[in-house]
Amino acid sequence: RCQLSRPQRALQASAVLRRVSDEQKEPFSSSSQQQFDSHPTSHQPEQEPQGPRPSYTGQGGQESEDYESEEQLQHRILTAALEFVPEHGWTAEAIAEGAKTLGLSVAAAGMFHSDGSELILHFVSQCNTKLSELLEQEQKLVQLGEAEKKPTDQFLRDAVKARLRMLIPYIEKWPQALSILLLPHNIPSSLNLLTSMIDEIWHYAGDQSTDFNWYTRRAVLTGIYNTTELVMMQDSSPDFEDTWRFLENRVADAMNMSDRANQVQSTGEAVVQGLMGAAVTVSNAETSGVVR
Amino acid sequence: VYQVFESVAKKYDVMNDSMTLGIHRVWKDILMHKMNPSPGTLLLDVAGGTGDIAFRFINYVRSARERQLQRKLRHSQNLSWQEIAESYQEENFKPLGDSQVVVCDINKEMLKVGKQKAQHLGYSEGLSWVLGNAEELPFDDDKFDVYTIAFGIRNVTRIDLALQEAYRVLKPGGRFLCLEFSHVSNPLLSRLYDVYSFQVIPVLGEVIAGDWKSYQYLVESIRRFPPQEELKAMIEDAGFFKVDYQNLNLGIVAIHSGFKL
16 A cells, blocks of 8 residues: 555645634634644654654645645644643543534544553653753853853753743643553653653753763762652642752752762762662651642 | 345344344443543444444433533532523524434334334434445535444445545544444454354354344454554544554454544
């Protein structure tokens, strides 16, 4: 079967979507299309679990206004579905409602796994993209001399805080999302997203310190991020003050760990001390009934 | 084809059970789970004469709706008594949540048996019975959320026309689901299956329904039916996207799914 003939056929849904957006005069649908057009590659990695799919982007360089690939439509449905997550949770129902707002049948939710995995992965990926953009902008400001370069610990604190703040609208249903992300068939994708996010943060933080090697840096920040996320789940303080204070302490610990490693003769001892601190923190977070 | 089903209609269900050793119920349940319909779905079940798929759909949607209502009540903890009372009133209650299924069959007898079954089992709302031909459906464009055809498409003379009609009556985003006997690739199972099909089934047909010829026809039509990949290509030709199939029992039966995007 010749797959090449398929891209010529414009998706009917695109025509429907245009009609819907024309009627409502929504700037939303056109701007989201631009956003996803420029990020086709960043979405490829976590789409692997769904199986092979033809790649439409770049076919003959011709992308007329009403032409879009299945993936783009799927992204649009998932983005629309996020609005319904606070009410329905990360479920096929939220996806169905999202599809309805785009003028599609609720049966379109059948395109996705029924446990809502793709919705969560899509959201995480979107957050990571937003974080990258934020860090990129900050870096530009520094390069233009309009802002000061932050010290590493403040940079890490701000980056993790900014990323975790994106969870706030969905915080009630986020524990559910975390448990779904831990399912065996989702672990490759969720782990992939996590590590690339951590890498991005370190990339923009700039590596001045030669104390840590690359793996340790990654592991340390991943530990900080995960534990802070768990603390945030059960934090009821105003605007999550407790969480940010926890974050500050963890980042400070991590910085101290590197200093101590310089001072002390045997670095092994220092690493063990650092790990003990992390273990105590994690067990504290767990015993305070984090995961509901 | 019409005469085959005229004579077969009354004994259809019994024959299904004995031929497939009751497994056809599991196949249909799997189909329903794959569909995962949410309340408010409009289903068209073609060639669904005796209503097996329709009844399963109603059951599924009913329990989904119950769960939905429970969740809504749990959320709205701060309602006044009047609001709670209102939510329990009949108009708002909607046990099926506006879901509906239209059963369409070319054969009057099959529909009659289906209607009787519905009455007997207590299914009243959300069901419609329409006489129609899969190659030329008596419905408007863009009407249905899901189109199913369970063990019916191999009896259609022009499968491509049926697929085109399915495409036409589905809403954008709608789903096409086809449950049908297909090809077994495993050689050992294939031989056992052949022996069973050609030796046992027509005999059962004669004993239970008093009709050898119809069941001979049935078994032959299964062999003549295009295999999984070919059917997938035909569905794609009709305009469906994300076409995929799932083999059940190593290929004895396959569920094909496609979306109108």
